[in-house]
Amino acid sequence: MKPTPILKVQNLKVHYPVRSGFINFKPQSFLKAVDGVSFDLFPGEVLGLVGESGCGKSSLGKSLLRLQEPTAGQIELSGQDFLALKGEALRSRRPEIQMIFQDPYASLDPRMTIEATLREPLEAHGLWKSTQSQKTLNKILDRVGISSVALSKYPHEFSGGQRQRIAIARALILNPKIIVADEPVSSLDVSVQAQVLNLLKEIQKEFNLSMVFISHNLAVVKYIADRIAVMYLGKIVEITSKTELYSRPQHPYTQALISAVPIADPKVEKARKRIQLQGELPSPINPPKGCAFHTRCPIVKESCKAEAPKLKDFEKPSWQVSCFEVR
Amino acid sequence: MALLEIKNLKAHFHTRKGVVKAVNGISYSLNPGETLGIVGESGSGKSVSQLSYLRLLPSPPLRIPEGEVLYRGENILTMSDDKLRALRGNKISMIFQEPMTSLNPYLTIGSQLIEPLVIHSKLSKKVAWKEACEALNRVGIPEAEKAMKVYPHEFSGGMRQRVMIAMALTTRPEVLIADEPTTALDVTVQAQILEILKTIQKETQMAIILITHDLGVIAGISDKVVVMYAGRVFEEAPVDTLFENSEHPYTRALLKSTPRIDISQEKIPVIGGTIPDLSQLKTGCPFYERCDYRKDICQAEFPKVRKVSSVHESFCHVENFK
Numbered sequence: 001m002k003p004t005p006i007l008k009v010q011n012l013k014v015h016y017p018v019r020s021g022f023i024n025f026k027p028q029s030f031l032k033a034v035d036g037v038s039f040d041l042f043p044g045e046v047l048g049l050v051g052e053s054g055c056g057k058s059s060l061g062k063s064l065l066r067l068q069e070p071t072a073g074q075i076e077l078s079g080q081d082f083l084a085l086k087g088e089a090l091r092s093r094r095p096e097i098q099m100i101f102q103d104p105y106a107s108l109d110p111r112m113t114i115e116a117t118l119r120e121p122l123e124a125h126g127l128w129k130s131t132q133s134q135k136t137l138n139k140i141l142d143r144v145g146i147s148s149v150a151l152s153k154y155p156h157e158f159s160g161g162q163r164q165r166i167a168i169a170r171a172l173i174l175n176p177k178i179i180v181a182d183e184p185v186s187s188l189d190v191s192v193q194a195q196v197l198n199l200l201k202e203i204q205k206e207f208n209l210s211m212v213f214i215s216h217n218l219a220v221v222k223y224i225a226d227r228i229a230v231m232y233l234g235k236i237v238e239i240t241s242k243t244e245l246y247s248r249p250q251h252p253y254t255q256a257l258i259s260a261v262p263i264a265d266p267k268v269e270k271a272r273k274r275i276q277l278q279g280e281l282p283s284p285i286n287p288p289k290g291c292a293f294h295t296r297c298p299i300v301k302e303s304c305k306a307e308a309p310k311l312k313d314f315e316k317p318s319w320q321v322s323c324f325e326v327r
Numbered sequence: 328m329a330l331l332e333i334k335n336l337k338a339h340f341h342t343r344k345g346v347v348k349a350v351n352g353i354s355y356s357l358n359p360g361e362t363l364g365i366v367g368e369s370g371s372g373k374s375v376s377q378l379s380y381l382r383l384l385p386s387p388p389l390r391i392p393e394g395e396v397l398y399r400g401e402n403i404l405t406m407s408d409d410k411l412r413a414l415r416g417n418k419i420s421m422i423f424q425e426p427m428t429s430l431n432p433y434l435t436i437g438s439q440l441i442e443p444l445v446i447h448s449k450l451s452k453k454v455a456w457k458e459a460c461e462a463l464n465r466v467g468i469p470e471a472e473k474a475m476k477v478y479p480h481e482f483s484g485g486m487r488q489r490v491m492i493a494m495a496l497t498t499r500p501e502v503l504i505a506d507e508p509t510t511a512l513d514v515t516v517q518a519q520i521l522e523i524l525k526t527i528q529k530e531t532q533m534a535i536i537l538i539t540h541d542l543g544v545i546a547g548i549s550d551k552v553v554v555m556y557a558g559r560v561f562e563e564a565p566v567d568t569l570f571e572n573s574e575h576p577y578t579r580a581l582l583k584s585t586p587r588i589d590i591s592q593e594k595i596p597v598i599g600g601t602i603p604d605l606s607q608l609k610t611g612c613p614f615y616e617r618c619d620y621r622k623d624i625c626q627a628e629f630p631k632v633r634k635v636s637s638v639h640e641s642f643c644h645v646e647n648f649k
Contacts, residue, residue, distance in 0.1 A: 052513035159601050189368035190540065191598035194584035198595055216513065219586040223595060246588060260518040262543025264585050266566045269547040276522065277515045280485050 004079065005040035006210050007064070007097075007178055012037045012073035014059045018285060031285045033059035035234035036073070038311075041178065046204060046211040048225030048242070050218055050257070054281050056234040057214045061182045064212065065097050066090075078177070095125055095174035102183035104163035108155040114141075114166055115151040121174050136173070144169045144199060161192035165199065172203065179204075182214045197223060218261050222246060227318075230254045233284055233292040236311060240319040250314055250321045253293050291323070299325050328400060329356035330534050331419075331502055336394035338372070338379035341387055345606045349375040351558035352393070357502065360532040364549030364566070366539060366581075370602050372558040373538045377504050380404060381415055398502075417447040420495035424507035426487035430479040436463075437475030440494050447498050462493040466523050485516035489523070496527060506538045521548055542585050546570060551638075554578045557603055557613035559629065564639040574633070574641035574648065576620045612644075620645040 014034035017027030033056040041047050049057045062068040064075065066082070075082040077093060085093060101107040108117060118137050122128040138148045144165040155163055164184060171179055184200065185193040201224055204211050215221050221228055222242060229239040230251065238251040249255045256275040263269055277296045282288050288295050294304040304324060311320040314327075338350035350372040357363050367373045378384050380396040380403050396403040398419065403411060423429040431439055437459060444455035456475070463471035466489040479487055488508060495503055505524070509517035525548060528535060537548060545552055545566070552569045554562045554577065562575040573579050583596040600617040611626040612618070618625065622644055630644045 052515065161601065189602070190542075190581060191368060191584055192601065194586070194595040194597040195599075197586070198597060201594075217586075218514070219588045222588050223586045223592060256515060258588065260514040261588050262514075262517075262521075262541065262547050263587055263589050264542035264546050264570070264582060265587075265589075266546040266549075266570050268589060269543075274518055274522075276518065280483050280516055281513070 003042050005076075006043045006078055007041040007212075008074075008076040008079075009040070009064070010038045010074040010076075012060065012063060012075065013071045014056070014063050014068060015071040029285055032056075032234050032287065033284060034063065034070075035287075037231075037234075037236055039229055039236065039239060041210050041212060043177075043210055044204075044208045045227065046213055046225045048221035048228040049212060049214045049231060050216065050221050050228060051231035052216060052257075052281055054233075054284060055231040056284070057216075057231050058182055060231070061099070061180045061212060061214045064178075064180055065094075065099055067099070091125070095121070095127075096176055097178040097180065098171040098174060098176040100164075100167050100171050100179060100181040100184045103187050104160060104167050105155075105187075107167055108163055108170075110155055113152055113154055114146075117155075117166065118151075118170055118173055121170065125174065127174070140169045140172055141166075143203070144172075145195075159192070160188050161196055164188065164196050168196075168199065168203070172207070175207075176209070178210045178212070180212045180214070183216070184213075185220060186215065186217065193220070200224060218258060230257065233282065233287050235292065235322065236320075237293065237323070238321045239311070240314075244319060250319075250326045251323050252297050252299050252325070256296075256298070301325070329397075330359050330399065331357040331536075332395075332397040333376070333380075334395040334397070336376060336380065336396060337392050338375050338384075339390050339392060341390055342606070347606045348608055349558055349605055350379065351608070353553075353555070353558075353560045355553050355560065355563055357534050357536060359501065359534055360528070362528065362535040362537060362548055362550045364537050364539065364545040364552045365555060366542060366545050366552060367555035368540060368602060370557070370605060371555040373555050374506050376555070377421075377506065377536065377538065381419065381421070381504075382408070382411060383415075383421075413447070416443050417498045418500055419502045419504065420498065420500035422488070422491050422495050422503065422505045422508045424510050426484055426491050426511065427479075429491060430487060432479055435476055435478055436482070436490055440475065440490070440497060443494065443498050458497060459493070462497045463490070465496070465527065466490075466493045467519070468493070485512055485519065488512060488516075488520055492520070492523060492527075496531075499531060500533055502534050502536065504536045504538070507540070508537070509544065510539065510541070517544075524548065542582065543587075554581070557608065558605060559613060560642065561614070562639075562641045562643075564635075564641075568636075568639050574635050574639065574646075575643050576618050576645065576648070577614050579648070580617075580619070612642075620648075 012034055013036055015030040015032050018029045018031055020028045051057050063070040122133055141148055146165050185196050213224055225242055227241050228245045229236045232253050238254045249258055256277045259275045279296050282295055290305040291308050294300045309322045309324050311322045314321045334354050335352050337352050340347040353376055365373045440459035441455035444450045444458055460471040463474055468474050468489055509520050549566045552566050553560055556577055562578050580598045584598055598617055603613050612629055615621050615625045624644050630642045633641050635641055
């Protein structure tokens with residue numbers, strides 16, 4: 001039997017209005033950052049979300065927490081319609097899904113001590129109980145590898161890697177079921193990046209968390225994710241298990257993306273054949289008609305310019321590709 | 328003779344909080360047609376080492392207390408400003424990381440592109456315009472005539488970086504210093520840009536110094552690699568040797584801690600601790616506290632160069648790695 005998803009996203013859309021005039025406030029057009037995305041997230045699973053800048057992966061991440069209200073679509077959190085919730089009902093569900101942001105220099109308040117930063121989520125949800133919570137605080141800080149001496153310090157006293165650990169602690173403090181991590185290691189140096197990645201993986205296993213891991217770095221995603229969704233101009237073009245995606249990518253964009261990632265081994269690099277994509281990401285305000293990828297696709301056919309392909313099963317229901325040429 | 332030779336270069340910033348020793352005595356050389364990759368984490372001094380001798384950093388706070396940088400045998404550090412100005416942006420060109428900030432938003436692409444040609448090559452504007460169009464074609468910008476008339480904001484990041492490369496190449500430099508040229512770009516665009524650099528290098532035989540933190544980029548483009556850490560060179564070797572038979576614990580640890588798409592790993596081996604504060608460097612090896620192979624002597628003095636082979640140098644007291 002298939003497990004029930006903890007998060008079910010259906011046909012989600014995030015459109016931003018583009019206003020050009022000062023007086024004419026009516027939106028002239030819409031930037032379709034996320035344009036009809038559907039996926040399931042299962043308990044204890046890490047779903048990687050990859051794509052180039054501007055493909056809508058961050059907008060999607062934020063809309064999962066309703067930090068950015070989706071324009072259309074459905075999100076079910078543990079079987080309940082998350083988008084229909086309002087007021088107190090919404091607030092009481094928010095602890096279940098937490099976020100880690102890319103830049104720990106911006107996501108921690110410079111004027112709050114680490115203790116205040118970690119206490120705030122508990123207090124906001126009325127969960128602060130002085131002695132017991134203080135213990136939780138120390139325990140979580142210890143778990144992310146920060147000494148409890150840090151509680152009275154301010155963010156500027158920590159390095160980037162340590163700050164990201166604190167941000168992880170803040171996301172964990174409400175005991176969430178789901179964590180959305182938006183490029184959590186992109187701003188860190190290689191040696192520190194590995195530390196934080198290992199920590200995230202350990203914590204995910206230990207607390208049996210479900211995670212949406214957003215990144216442009218395919219090597220990092222390969223390390224941490226179980227399943228991976230590849231996005232291009234607001235849509236998922238391929239979604240499957242990590243093993244299949246890296247060994248037999250089907251969508252021409254996935255193939256090009258994987259072949260473009262440099263590998264830290266000169267022998268491998270010299271022997272590799274790259275699929276060179278021409279041009280760059282088209283504007284999401286006026287995406288190309290038909291398949292959004294047709295302007296750069298190496299195997300484009302006339303029909304691709306007229307009609308947009310839909311996600312279809314490839315070999316099995318868990319592997320979906322949106323391309324006419326993949327059968 | 329080497330085209331560019333850096334000998335024991337030091338670059339220190341004198342700040343109110345103390346002296347930040349960003350570059351602490353580094354040496355390497357560059358031959359014509361060669362690509363030298365400089366790899367290191369942030370704060371390793373890889374950028375400062377280049378910017379300092381080209382006088383692209385404010386001084387004070389920068390001071391260069393020691394060292395020599397020889398371009399065709401002539402010391403750049405003691406050159407007059409006028410002479411350096413004739414060299415910089417002409418025979419030694421640079422590409423920076425952020426194509427957004429390194430182009431002037433008020434000027435059209437064309438007027439920025441012809442500037443080095445008018446100043447350095449003393450061409451008339453008309454001839455320079457033609458040359459600039461050709462340069463744009465070379466870096467894969469279609470409809471160069473049209474592109475010359477637009478402003479930088481009308482271009483995407485990848486296109487702007489192409490313009491930067493075109494600009495750096497108009498004067499046919501002998502040395503191109505590329506400081507993280509693809510870090511701000513997406514991988515598919517990065518692949519395009521690196522390909523352009525390789526092609527142009529084949530045609531013109533210019534030497535490239537490529538500064539990056541990405542070992543994958545280094546593996547794909549360099550002939551020779553210098554590994555930097557906390558203002559020091561830790562290792563220098565031909566690219567294959569460095570990746571296969573590194574003789575320095577830091578290089579080895581760095582290679583292991585880089586996630587790769589062609590390998591499945593359960594756990595990434597990490598380097599514990601963090602990069603030291605450059606204003607409070609102790610004597611000895613700056614990697615001491617994070618090193619798995621450390622010995623007492625490492626704390627006392629920075630190791631002298633050890634020649635593993637005629638082209639492979641390592642700065643480490645430890646000799647035998649398993």
